[in-house]
Amino acid sequence: MPPVKIWLLDINDEVIDGKPEIRLWGLDDKGRRTLIIDRSFLPYFYLLLEDDAIPEKVLKEIDVRKTSTPGIVALHVVDKKYFGKPVRVIRVACRNPTLVTKYASSLGRVSGVRDHLEDDIRYSSRYLIDKGINPCGWHKVEVEEVENEVDAEVEKVYLAKSTPRVVDSAETPRLRVLAFSMVCHSAKGSPKPEKDPIVIISSVANDRSQQQFIAEDHDDRHVIESFIKHVQDFDPDIIVGYGSNKQDWPYLIERAKRLGIKLLVDRSGSEPHTSLYGHVSVTGRSNIDLADYAEEIREVKVKTLENIADYLGVTKKEKRTKIEEIDLSSFWEDEEKRPALQRYAMENSQSILGISNITLDFAMQLSNLIGLPLDHVGAAAVGFRVEWYLIRRAHEIGELVPKRTEKPYFPYKGATVLKPKPGIHEKVVVLDFSSMYPNIMIANNISPDTYVKPHEPEPLGGVNTAPEVKHKFRKEPPGFYKQVLSDLIKARNEIKAKLKRLSPESPQHKVLNARELAVKTVANASYGYAGWVGARWYIRPVAEATTAWGRHAIEHTVDLAKKSGLNVIYGDTDSVFVEYKAEEIKKFLEAVKEEVGLEIKPDKVYEPVLFTEAKKRYAGLLPDGRLDIVGLEVARGDWTESAKKVQEGVIEIILKERSADDAVKFVHQYIKNLKSKKVPYSDLIIWKTLTKPIEEYKVNAPHVTAAKTLKRLGWALVPGEKIGYVIEAGGGKLYERAAPYSLTTYDQLDLKYYEENQIIPAALRILSIFGKNKEDLKPEDATQRTL
DNA sequence: GCCGTATTCCTACCG
DNA sequence: ACCGGTAGGAATACGGCG
Numbered sequence: 001m002p003p004v005k006i007w008l009l010d011i012n013d014e015v016i017d018g019k020p021e022i023r024l025w026g027l028d029d030k031g032r033r034t035l036i037i038d039r040s041f042l043p044y045f046y047l048l049l050e051d052d053a054i055p056e057k058v059l060k061e062i063d064v065r066k067t068s069t070p071g072i073v074a075l076h077v078v079d080k081k082y083f084g085k086p087v088r089v090i091r092v093a094c095r096n097p098t099l100v101t102k103y104a105s106s107l108g109r110v111s112g113v114r115d116h117l118e119d120d121i122r123y124s125s126r127y128l129i130d131k132g133i134n135p136c137g138w139h140k141v142e143v144e145e146v147e148n149e150v151d152a153e154v155e156k157v158y159l160a161k162s163t164p165r166v167v168d169s170a171e172t173p174r175l176r177v178l179a180f181s182m183v184c185h186s187a188k189g190s191p192k193p194e195k196d197p198i199v200i201i202s203s204v205a206n207d208r209s210q211q212q213f214i215a216e217d218h219d220d221r222h223v224i225e226s227f228i229k230h231v232q233d234f235d236p237d238i239i240v241g242y243g244s245n246k247q248d249w250p251y252l253i254e255r256a257k258r259l260g261i262k263l264l265v266d267r268s269g270s271e272p273h274t275s276l277y278g279h280v281s282v283t284g285r286s287n288i289d290l291a292d293y294a295e296e297i298r299e300v301k302v303k304t305l306e307n308i309a310d311y312l313g314v315t316k317k318e319k320r321t322k323i324e325e326i327d328l329s330s331f332w333e334d335e336e337k338r339p340a341l342q343r344y345a346m347e348n349s350q351s352i353l354g355i356s357n358i359t360l361d362f363a364m365q366l367s368n369l370i371g372l373p374l375d376h377v378g379a380a381a382v383g384f385r386v387e388w389y390l391i392r393r394a395h396e397i398g399e400l401v402p403k404r405t406e407k408p409y410f411p412y413k414g415a416t417v418l419k420p421k422p423g424i425h426e427k428v429v430v431l432d433f434s435s436m437y438p439n440i441m442i443a444n445n446i447s448p449d450t451y452v453k454p455h456e457p458e459p460l461g462g463v464n465t466a467p468e469v470k471h472k473f474r475k476e477p478p479g480f481y482k483q484v485l486s487d488l489i490k491a492r493n494e495i496k497a498k499l500k501r502l503s504p505e506s507p508q509h510k511v512l513n514a515r516e517l518a519v520k521t522v523a524n525a526s527y528g529y530a531g532w533v534g535a536r537w538y539i540r541p542v543a544e545a546t547t548a549w550g551r552h553a554i555e556h557t558v559d560l561a562k563k564s565g566l567n568v569i570y571g572d573t574d575s576v577f578v579e580y581k582a583e584e585i586k587k588f589l590e591a592v593k594e595e596v597g598l599e600i601k602p603d604k605v606y607e608p609v610l611f612t613e614a615k616k617r618y619a620g621l622l623p624d625g626r627l628d629i630v631g632l633e634v635a636r637g638d639w640t641e642s643a644k645k646v647q648e649g650v651i652e653i654i655l656k657e658r659s660a661d662d663a664v665k666f667v668h669q670y671i672k673n674l675k676s677k678k679v680p681y682s683d684l685i686i687w688k689t690l691t692k693p694i695e696e697y698k699v700n701a702p703h704v705t706a707a708k709t710l711k712r713l714g715w716a717l718v719p720g721e722k723i724g725y726v727i728e729a730g731g732g733k734l735y736e737r738a739a740p741y742s743l744t745t746y747d748q749l750d751l752k753y754y755e756e757n758q759i760i761p762a763a764l765r766i767l768s769i770f771g772k773n774k775e776d777l778k779p780e781d782a783t784q785r786t787l
Numbered sequence: 788g789c790c791g792t793a794t795t796c797c798t799a800c801c802g
Numbered sequence: 803a804c805c806g807g808t809a810g811g812a813a814t815a816c817g818g819c820g
Contacts, residue, residue, distance in 0.1 A: 301799095383804050414806030415802070436802090437805095524802095528804035535804085543805070573802045573807090616801045616808055631800060631809080638798060638811095688798065699796055699813050734812065757811085 003140045004158055005029040006036060007173050008133065009237055011373055012268075012283050013097065013124040020096045022127045024164070025267065025284040027173040027237070028156065029138075033267070035152045035284070036141055038160035041127050042073055044093040045104045045119035046400065048082065053112035055088055061110045062090075069103050071095040082117075082400045084449025084479065089117070089400070097123035117400050121391075122276075128371060129395050131163050135373045136364040138171070139164035153235065153267040153284065170511050172364065177206040178236035179353035180227070181305075182248050183345050185218065185332050189714020193254035199332055200342065201227045202349040205234055206357075212346055221259050224252065231265040238286045238374075239265075240356040242305045242348070245289040245379060249280040279379035290352060292378035293359045296521075301637025302687050302722050305351055314354025320347055326715075326742045361514035369518045382521075386529040387536060389522055393484050399449070402536045409533045412544040413469075415573035416551045418558070420611035420618065422769060424654075425569050427580040428620070430604045431589070433553065436574035437527035438485045439598055440549045441542075447479025448530075448539045466545035467552040473545065481526070481542075488523040492516060550574065556596050564588035570611060570618065580605060604628070608655060612769060619766075621655045633762045641683035642754060643762035646670050650766045660770035667763045668779035671755055677746060684754055685724045685741045692719050702727070702738030710740050727753045 010025040022038040049058060055077045062075065074093040079086060092107065094100055104119035121129070133139060142162035150157070183200040184191035197220035201213045213226040231239070241248050249272055256263040256271075263271045267284025275281040279289065294300070294308045306322075309315045321344040323331055331341040367374040370385050371392045377385065391401050433439070440446065444464040452463055452472040461476035473479070478486075495516045502509040529535055531543030550573065557576055561568050564584045570577040578585070585602070592600045606620030606628070617631035627648070633639045634648045646667060653663040673679055688703035694711060697704050706725035707717050717723075724741045727734065729750040737750065760777050767777065 298800095381803055386804080411806075417801085417807060432802090525804065528806095531805045532803080547806075575802080614809060633810095635801095636799060638800095691798075697797090701797070701812070703798090761811090 003142050033154040034156045035154045036158045042093045043097040043123045046089040046117045047113045048115040050114045058112040071099040136368040138167040138169045175237040177238045179204045179240045179349045181348040190716040193251045200345045202345040204349040204353045240288050243291045277379040286374040290355050309351035315351050365514040365518040382525045386525050417615045418571040420570040424608050426608045428606045428609045429580045432575035447481035448537045450474045450479035466548045469548045471541040471545040492519045560591045619651045640758050643758035646759050647762040667777050690721050700735040702735045705735045705738040706740045
């Protein structure tokens with residue numbers, strides 16, 4: 001039969017009668033759900049030999065022990081590289097994946113063996129790496145059709161007869177997407193799956209069908225069973241939720257277990273389970289938690305589903321039913337309010353589906369680029385994403401993957417930040433080095449495999465020596481990082497060029513745009529990865545040399561700017577802010593390219609820009625009239641909306657109307673509004689993240705007080721959660737007067753605190769440059785006048 | 788024990 | 803479970819004081 005084309009959605013492995021098999025789940029080019037089983041691939045690991053070891057002797061040693069390692073299928077001596085150095089290794093193939101870890105540690109002790117490597121790479125991952133298979137991509141496989149003896153919920157089941165070959169195609173098949181959300185009920189505090197039922201499950205699919213399952217009384221058996229049936233009937237390829245990996249799925253799994261219901265929502269007749277990086281795996285489908293992608297949206301500070309949906313504009317804010325988490329259960333209990341709760345639940349699922357429409361292209365491109373399955377890639381932290389990409393690239397060039405070992409942490413010096421020139425500057429251009437760190441690594445061949453230790457002899461081709469820190473890197477051959485990063489940068493430039501030729505409305509543009517973003521995130525995170533002690537390829541001098549060259553570059557650039565007759569107003573890491581003088585800038589750019597060896601490009605123009613004494617904080621007016629506010633309170637999530645609105649208003653008046661007195665009047669008016677309670681309650685909430693368990697805090701802090709109150713009332717609080725609190729009137733320390741916003745009323749608030757500790761400091765940050773002080777900002781109210 | 792100041796803790800930002 | 807550099811608020815420690 002002709003080869004089958006498959007777009008890879010999910011992969012898993014099974015061991016049947018002691019024999020391993022890989023299962024590739026996806027869609028064929030006719031849109032049929034397809035499973036391809038590959039039984040031809042054996043798991044393996046490597047034994048790294050001592051420099052003076054004789055491979056044949058080691059093989060003999062291994063043979064002597066064969067009664068204790070009967071599962072060894074094959075042994076091969078192979079040439080590889082380890083940190084760039086040629087090494088001999090023995091590749092030990094095993095009958096099944098369960099033997100790999102066991103055999104690796106026992107054979108690691110054989111004399112002549114220095115270490116065991118790559119035994120920590122899982123069997124299904126091993127398959128993806130070795131076969132060069134890309135998740136969310138097309139492949140061609142020679143197959144034979146077989147009976148569906150594994151009871152897979154697919155239209156076609158095949159047995160692979162060849163290695164899958166990548167087919168270059170940017171097309172995405174038409175996938176079925178199901179969004180779901182749940183409401184659980186508890187009399188008090190957070191619902192607990194041991195006792196509290198799931199009262200509503202809502203689902204919305206991308207064929208626009210909607211379903212809602214509602215508990216009768218407090219019995220959720222029917223809710224769960226109906227949901228399972230619905231998933232089976234709709235048969236989604238992708239299931240999306242918001243917070244689903246940490247909340248919905250674990251809750252569902254526990255409820256189902258308690259009620260003795262089999263949670264059969266996958267395509268292989270088994271139940272969902274928590275897997276790598278804490279994601280929940282649903283075999284044959286891709287289960288995606290959109291909260292993972294929301295993490296990357298810096299503009300949204302409190303990342304609730306509602307806020308993310310608003311930011312992305314996927315649902316109409318005005319039309320939405322708003323219910324505080326704390327009120328959910330009372331809405332359920334109240335017959336009159338229950339319809340509102342049902343609406344709320346359905347709208348949540350609609351928001352989730354809406355967010356998935358925007359997010360999935362990026363998720364798929366990231367999965368395809370990095371090589372992690374779609375359901376893994378979102379859950380994996382940035383460091384692991386970079387690492388996985390490196391692992392796949394390492395395999396291509398025969399570089400062994402180092403083990404993850406614990407290393408001591410020593411801090412090292414980072415980037416240079418210039419002192420700003422305070423005040424207003426009329427016309428300023430920001431020039432920055434594009435992808436500075438990756439380009440520095442490429443230019444100087446900085447890489448774990450090119451590093452030359454202090455006492456090592458210098459290689460023939462010579463070395464690049466980092467300024468200040470004096471770390472050395474061989475010039476030849478091109479290192480691992482150089483190869484990987486040049487490819488990424490090249491790929492990104494090619495995509496950018498293609499994008500320019502496409503109309504922004506075309507579907508190809510959407511996909512390529514997502515691809516560009518995926519490539520950018522990996523390239524930008526590569527320096528951070530290099531400096532991460534937990535990284536497999538961590539070599540401190542690599543990170544240390546990169547920042548040293550970076551400091552050198554910006555310092556040299558500042559010199560050149562001055563020599564070109566340009567006034568440098570500010571700079572941070574890879575940028576310089578200079579006054580806009582076209583002729584001088586042109587010369588300056590050329591000088592930088594010539595002398596620094598890195599390209600610098602004009603980015604933004606501000607007319608004008610305002611600096612205080614502080615670094616990393618400024619506000620500028622862009623040519624189109626928009627304000628660009630960096631680092632200041634407006635850009636932060638731990639100040640009240642009221643303070644931020646005042647500061648933004650002040651900045652706007654200062655930059656556009658150039659009147660500090662008008663700005664002061666604006667502040668006066670706002671404070672008067674506050675005192676007459678015209679400022680909305682929600683603008684007075686302070687949001688702060690709980691960064692560790694409550695007990696571990698060494699000092700009292702307002703948000704911890706509020707968290708303790710919630711905890712007393714039965715609300716489970718985990719690190720990472722945002723606590724919204726307000727300050728109440730009364731005596732004592734601030735932390736004694738902090739309370740959860742949902743448990744407090746407007747009348748209890750300490751408005752003086754909001755005036756003195758929020759609004760005035762935020763406004764003064766800007767206005768103190770113009771000689772205004774605290775007293776100037778306080779409105780003269782009636783009481784003062786009578787005095 | 789009180790008061791003003793220095794230090795530490797804590798969070799969130801920039802690039 | 804990605805880096806170091808930075809700002810700034812609040813809590814707490816500290817030093818002086820008959």
